[in-house]
């Protein structure tokens with residue numbers, strides 16, 4: 001009886017303790033160990049959003065997959081913006097979180113179009129690894145090369161998924177060779193495709209020596225029925241025909257002979273990329289891929305911050321904002337800051353330090369994000385991406401900590417190459433016009449400059465044309481402000497690194513922090529200004 005009473009007493013004390021004390025260090029380490037935070041990258045149209053949607057389907061997070069069709073029937077979780085659904089392209093990165101087999105996977109879908117690559121580059125700052133998609137009919141494309149390089153520079157490992165095998169594909173060996181030649185990384189097929197186009201039957205797992213045979217389904221909305229079999233079975237031989245079957249066995253023997261064995265450590269150190277094959281649209285090879293992804297991808301890693309390397313298991317809480325998005329939810333019309341947690345445990349209601357402003361802020365409304373949907377969460381761990389309602393305090397690249405001054409060095413910021421003056425189409429510079437401009441600038445949809453103090457006509461600047469289109473569309477649809485854009489001829493942006501101004505006739509404008517910026521029409525004008533002006537310093541980025 002006494003023991004039972006003591007048990008009860010200690011249980012009550014335990015319940016009394018704040019949450020934090022209840023979580024032991026080993027709990028936290030376990031939470032970190034089961035998390036994976038991954039971005040999906042590729043050239044436009046390789047199928048990132050489709051693959052993301054199907055990973056959600058296979059993890060059980062959704063029960064029916066939507067499709068990217070462009071037009072009014074598009075309905076994927078990650079392309080939730082109306083403009084994405086109308087056009088069938090991603091214009092903004094999105095975050096989804098799923099649980100599968102004890103793991104917690106944060107998937108960040110990115111836009112492939114180069115006009116939105118600032119968003120994609122920033123998303124790559126927030127992950128520990130990436131899935132690189134290739135269209136098996138096209139191979140390594142231009143934008144993939146650039147994104148691969150960004151992953152390399154950040155030191156994140158890459159898993160390759162060869163997609164669209166349901167269409168005529170290039171020879172698998174040729175594709176692997178292209179990855180090695182163009183990207184300079186050893187490509188190690190972990191699975192092998194059986195057929196392509198109409199003849200695509202499934203995939204062969206080289207390690208397990210098992211053949212996964214899939215069936216097509218009508219509409220592709222549900223999981224594809226699958227049978228596991230023997231690659232040498234009579235059934236497969238008669239279904240493929242002896243010629244195709246012989247060729248397959250021959251190819252597999254050749255691959256075993258010439259391709260080095262896979263070593264996870266080599267992958268984690270970016271010396272090789274494991275390659276998987278499948279078809280996101282017909283759901284072939286996806287569950288197998290999801291399982292492999294969770295096994296291979298690294299758990300949350302340490303981050304290089306201004307204060308040194310910050311380990312996830314550090315007791316101090318550290319996170320950074322890699323993205324801000326306004327109006328995700330029509331009912332709220334607020335701004336969400338997407339925060340990657342780097343270290344420590346996050347708890348709802350905690351007070352955090354914001355080094356850029358030197359202020360403390362209470363984080364009362366943390367969300368778990370799922371496309372456009374959100375749900376309040378009470379705690380989060382390193383690797384997680386959470387949403388915080390942004391009281392106008394957070395900017396992209398900001399850190400929040402328990403107390404340290406840690407910042408993220410070299411957060412991606414692109415120098416604009418396109419400029420336009422922006423006017424309200426109805427003629428008056430209303431409050432909502434100003435609000436739309438400020439909020440979209442804060443998100444990084446465009447950058448805003450002014451010609452001089454007090455001039456009400458802002459200049460919008462972007463890296464690509466589509467950004468300006470997106471800006472105009474969102475001003476009209478989210479702020480009810482139709483805008484008129486008057487293009488300006490500048491294509492180069494340089495921040496002035498000292499008091500010296502160019503001696504040539506170059507316009508000086510001001511960024512959102514009133515820093516002077518010189519804008520040029522071409523490279524020649526830049527060189528001319530440098531030649532003619534002693535001690536002129538022109539920077540491609542503002543000082544941090």
Ligand SMILES: Nc1nc2c(ncn2[C@@H]2O[C@H](COP(=O)(O)OP(=O)(O)OP(=O)(O)O)[C@@H](O)[C@H]2O)c(=O)[nH]1
Pocket residue numbers: 042043044045046047048049050051067068069088089090091110111112113163164165166167278279280281282
């Ligand atoms: N045949 C076939 N089509 C696919 C497959 N995966 C995606 N698609 C189609 O390819 C088109 C582009 O797919 P998305 O998933 O939007 O591609 P994305 O890489 O997200 O494109 P962006 O975000 O705009 O860069 C859509 O029409 C998809 O239906 C596939 O496995 N097979």
Ligand SMILES: [Mg+2]
Pocket residue numbers: 048049050079089090109110111112
């Ligand atoms: Mg997409």
